[in-house]
Amino acid sequence: MSQIVRTWLGFAAIGAGLVHLALVISSPLPIAAIVLLLGVTEVAWGVVTFVRDSVPAPRVACAVAIAPLLAWSLLVVAATMLDAVWLAASLPLLPMAIASIFELFVAAVLAAHLRRVQNAVGTATLPALPSAGRYLVGLMAGALLVGALTTPALAATEAGRYAQPHGSHDADFIPADDGGSGTLTGIRLPEHGGH
Amino acid sequence: MTKSPNRLLATVFGVVYLLVGLLGFTVTGGVSFFDTSGGLLLGLFEVNVFHNVAHLLIGAALLIAGVSNIAAARGVNIAIGAAYLLLGIVGLFLIGTEVNILAINAADNVLHFASAAVLLAVGLGADKKVRAARA
Numbered sequence: 367m368s369q370i371v372r373t374w375l376g377f378a379a380i381g382a383g384l385v386h387l388a389l390v391i392s393s394p395l396p397i398a399a400i401v402l403l404l405g406v407t408e409v410a411w412g413v414v415t416f417v418r419d420s421v422p423a424p425r426v427a428c429a430v431a432i433a434p435l436l437a438w439s440l441l442v443v444a445a446t447m448l449d450a451v452w453l454a455a456s457l458p459l460l461p462m463a464i465a466s467i468f469e470l471f472v473a474a475v476l477a478a479h480l481r482r483v484q485n486a487v488g489t490a491t492l493p494a495l496p497s498a499g500r501y502l503v504g505l506m507a508g509a510l511l512v513g514a515l516t517t518p519a520l521a522a523t524e525a526g527r528y529a530q531p532h533g534s535h536d537a538d539f540i541p542a543d544d545g546g547s548g549t550l551t552g553i554r555l556p557e558h559g560g561h
Numbered sequence: 562m563t564k565s566p567n568r569l570l571a572t573v574f575g576v577v578y579l580l581v582g583l584l585g586f587t588v589t590g591g592v593s594f595f596d597t598s599g600g601l602l603l604g605l606f607e608v609n610v611f612h613n614v615a616h617l618l619i620g621a622a623l624l625i626a627g628v629s630n631i632a633a634a635r636g637v638n639i640a641i642g643a644a645y646l647l648l649g650i651v652g653l654f655l656i657g658t659e660v661n662i663l664a665i666n667a668a669d670n671v672l673h674f675a676s677a678a679v680l681l682a683v684g685l686g687a688d689k690k691v692r693a694a695r696a
Contacts, residue, residue, distance in 0.1 A: 373686055377678075416686040498566040501687060502573075505566075509678050 367421060367479050368493050370504035375472055376415040377512040382468035383408030385461045385519045386434075392524035393456040401457075404434055424476045431473040435466045464519035468512070566687035567634040568627050570679070575624025582616030589613060592664075599664035606672060609664035631688050642680030649673040 387405035390398045407430065414422045421427065438457060445453035496504065520526045563569060585608040588600030592609050599609035608616075619641055626637035648663075652670045655661040663669075 369686070373682055376682065376686070413685075416682055419689055498563055498569045498687075501566045502570055502683065505682055505686075506679060509675070509682065513675060513678070 367475075368496065370496055370501060370508075371475060372415055372421060373501075373505045374508040374512075375421065375475055376412040377508045378468040378471050379408045379412030379415065381512040381516040381519075382465045382472070383410075383412060384516055385465040385468075385523070388520050388523040388525040389457060389461060390525075397456055400437075404430075421476065421479065424480055428473050428476040428480065431469040431476065435469055438462055438466070458522055460522040461519040464515050467515065565631045565634065566683050567631055567638050570627075570683045571623045571634040571638055572627030574676070574680070575620050575622070575627050578616050578620030578623060580620075582613050582620055585613035585616060586610075595662040597659060597661040597664055605668045607664045607666035607669060609662075612663045612665075612669075615663065635684050635688055638680045638684035642677045642684055645673045645677035645680065649677055 383405045385405075386401045386408065389401045390405070393401060411422060411427060438454075441457070442454045445451055445455075495501075581602065585600075585602050588602055589608060589610050590600070592599045594610045596609045599607050599612065602608050622637055623641065626633040648665075649670050652663075652665045652673060655663075655665050656667065656670075
């Protein structure tokens, strides 16, 4: 597997791991424990993928990448059939969908890699290292794409809602006196951001 | 240099951070050294004088390491990447407080995290033959 694709795998795994970790605080205990374990595993696997020369435990990683997607699908089906919305409510659609994209990418790349290795028994050779410029461009493209997908996913979680900076409210703002009439008219709110 | 991702990255990032540090002084007129609210670089990234000096030092360290050798570039990339990761996390809690001595805003945090990701990924992942040869 090329060095560039391996960095993409690392970024995708870390992205999925961060999204899963962000879902911990909004989930009931059993689901929180599962996404915590999954998130830590994914981040650790991503870091090791960067550090080592080969992908760690590709067969197990392929299975672990697919399992959350299957489990989430089953949970949504069960919640629908049993009319128990609360079952799947702690796993919001956008973060889970983006984490699933990362997982599917990891699983697809690993499956293709395993097939290639299986078909080339005895003739396997390490791929040539890419040039420094090509490697850096590939790495930054992967980092940008994963960052662009992970950011809205994190923002859509409970953890992301708390992390949103509150912006710059005008502390000197005083509402206009309505003269005791009980109705407020002619109020011009100062510009503020952050919500 | 063009054969080593670590040296190339350290050199490019070094030049960029030196330029960012110099440009920062164009928006920090009247801003004190540790001011918690500074000027906006490119209309987005908040900096004060301390922040500019930090950019200059980081840029210089990266550039010197980049033009030196692979081992130096790897070491500096990993060290500054780890420092940026730490600063990115700490920065989330510093915004709006009185100890925000780098005048960090949300855009700064995004840039610090992005720099950390790229520096650590290249530092930990590239030029492994050099590391193996040195071990």
